[in-house]
Amino acid sequence: MAAQSEQGNYDSYNVDEYYRIRQSGDKMYLLNYEREANQIFDSRNDLMGSSRINLGISSTQSERVVNSSNSRFTCFVRQSDLWSFDNGSSTFTRIFSFDDESSDGVRERYPDHNIKVMEADDDGNIHFIVYGYMNRGEHEGEVGVSLCRYDAKKNDVSELIYIPVDVPYDVLSENVGEVAYIGANGAFYILLDDSLYSIDLTSKEKMTEISGLTDETYAVSENGTAIAYSLNGQIYNTDTIRIFDMASGTDYQIKARQGDRLRVIGYIRNDFVYGEAHADDIVRYSNGGVMFPMYRIAIMDSGNNLIKEYQNDGIYVSTATVQGMRLNLTRVVKNGDGDYETTSVDQLLNREENVQDAGAYVEVVATQSRKKELYIDLVNKVKSAAMASMKTSSSVQFSSGEIIRVDTKLANDSRYYVYGYGRFQGSFVTLEKAIAAADSTYGNVLDIQGREVWRRYKPSGMSLGGINAFYKQSSQTFAGGIDIMLSMAGLSSDAQAGFDSGKNALEIINATGVTALNLQGASLDNVLSIVGTSRSVVGRYGADSYVVIKAYDSKNVTFYDVASGQEVTQTIGEASKLFEQWGNIFVSYIR
Structure with missing residues (x-):
């Protein structure tokens, strides 16, 4: 879409609209409508005053900006186009774009790709990657990662290496941007799926630096130069965390104290956060969940120096999440039964939130006619905004010979x-x-x-017929509930024997040939969506009491109480409170 700007020219926008509708008889109902508009940056009249670049209307509240060390060159990506601004000559350069102004843009503007700038030197040369679906060029029609270099003097782009991958862009985009870095040793580091690779840009030799990286076992610093990970690849049972610095090629290991276990939490900017728990305090529940009560939270700076600790006697941190410069802490205490129950939450502030890093940065500015727009605040003022000019790179040279192949293993992906x-x-x-x-x-x-x-949407009501034939009263209510649920699916199990052998509920369900679902933490209303697809759900209803949910309507839910051998019907509100009281622990399956 296009709209006339205050300067008289037309600004273009990529607009995404989402409608959800329902038809009833001859009437159509609009249930939901969302619109996102993102302005396509073109540099025309976008240098505002002497120190700001107007990126325009955006659906996001931030944009990554990379500066050269002398702050002369500022690089940014807008709508899959890579731009650079030369502060010295007041020149915008569109360095890379699949777009072609001579065509209708249907092929070129296909959005399943992105660009990440890794570095910009003081001469305006830039290293960057293009990853995802390749709309044009030597690799058109493929999904991959292209490492490129922009030569400011020649004003052209050359591809250094190309890595084809056999996964969709949606999957690729989840982690490829986390690590893409060129170290001082001339090695290009990139994280793909569960492995960190290093590729020598001279010899094109590929090495696997780290393998077995699964979610929640590693974290990457904000500047992308360091990765911290569980050395044995386990979330809840590691005594060593390794920090690998790609800038220098060196590493540092954090060792747990005797009898303790460590857990990777994340990075606050470039400061690493981890937790420590006593191994004897860790609880593995029969439904497959784990309580990892951390008695100590530690923060280390980029030089591996301990800069902050958090520790309170008798209070443990069950989860910790990074939000900006804050660490949000969910805390628990031990009860009389030796289990854990929640207590008040807390926050840990790491350094000053309002301190702005050196270099250009993005801010949101409100205007009368256009509401919220994004602006880049430059470090150095330009001499004259009216004299700003624009150019494009003269050519993009793709290299079909420098192809590096890696293994992508997603067959057993559990996400x-x-x-x-x-x-x-x-x-x-x-x-x-x-x-x-x-x-x-x-x-x-x-x-x-x-x-x-x-x-998201479930039938207004569901009743699983025939479940009565599988009812089996038992004092071992969790095991009995699992047996009933699996029997309804035409499967045979002896859950209690599985529990006695040390298996958890998820392992017992998986052993029958279906895939177990751990629904712990989900609300009853959301769990009923599983029942709406004709699958029963086992839920914890008391200290040692589990039930099998079999039916619901707009007001009530019906379940079989394995301990009493009776069907129970309650309002959804009443049942929700009881399930929530006992941790919203639910399990089910999918074929």
Whole structure:
């Protein structure tokens, strides 16, 4: 779309619209409508005054900016186009774009790719990667990662290496941008799937630096130069975290104290955060969940120096999440039964939130006619905004000979993929987080095989007929509930024997040939969406009491109480409170 600007020229926008509709009889109802507009940057009249670049209307509140060390060159990506601004000559350069102004743009503007700038030197030379679907050029029609270099003096782009991959852009985009870095030793580091590779840019020799990187076992610094990971690849049972510095090629190891275990939490900017727990305090629940109560939280700077600790006697941190410069802490205490119950949350502030890093940065500016726009605030003022000019790189040279092949292993991927508002919303390790994301975007949850695990909209009511034939009263209510649920699916199991042998509920369900679903943390209302697809759900209803959910309507939910051998019907509100009281622990399955 296009709209006339205040200067009289037309600004172009990429606009995405999402509609959800329902037809009833001869009437059509609009249930939901979302619109995103992103202005296509063209540099015309976009240098505002002497120190700001107007990026225009945007659906996001930030944009990554890379500066040269002398702050003369500022690089940014807008709508999959790479731009550079030369502060010395007041010149904008469109360095890379698949777009072709002589065509209708249908092929060129296909959006399944992105660009990441790695570095810009003081002469204006830039290293960057283009990753995703290749719209044009030597690799048209492929999905891959292209490492490129812009030569400012020659004003051209040359491809250094190309890495083809056999995964969709949605999957590729989840981690390829986390690590893409050229070290001082001339090696190009890139994270693909579960491995960190280094490629010598001279010899083109490829090495696997780290393998077995799974979600929640590693974290990457904001500047992309360091990666911290569990040395044995386990989330809850490692005593060593290794920090690998790609800038220098050196590493540093954090060792747990005797009898303790460590967990990677993340980075606050470039400061690494980890937690420490006593091994004897860690609890592995029968439903497959784990309580990792951390008695100590530590923060280290980029020089591996301890700069802050958090520790309170008798209070443990069950989860810690990074938000800006803050660390949000969910805390628990031990109860009389030796288990854990939640207590007040806390926050840990790392350094000063309002300190702005050196270099150009992006800010949101409100205007009367256009509401919110993004601006880049430059470090150095330009002499005259009216004298600003624009050029494009003269050519892009793709290299068909320098192809590096890597293994992408996604057959056993255990993440959940969320599609909402008609587009990919991200992947998640836990089903609870995936359902929450799908619920807020009116979407669905899929697994790597494309099976629908959960959907936002469910039938107004569902009753699983024939379940009565499988009722079996038992004092071992969790095991009994699993046996009933699997029997309804035509499967045979002896869950109690599985528990006695040391297996958890998820392992017992998986052993029958279906895929177990750990729905812990999901609300009852969201769990009923599983029942709406004709699958029963086992839920914890008391200290040692589990039930099998079999039916619901707009007001009530019906379940079989394994301990009493009776069917129980309650309002959804009443039942929700009881399930929530006992941790919202649910398990089910998918074929």
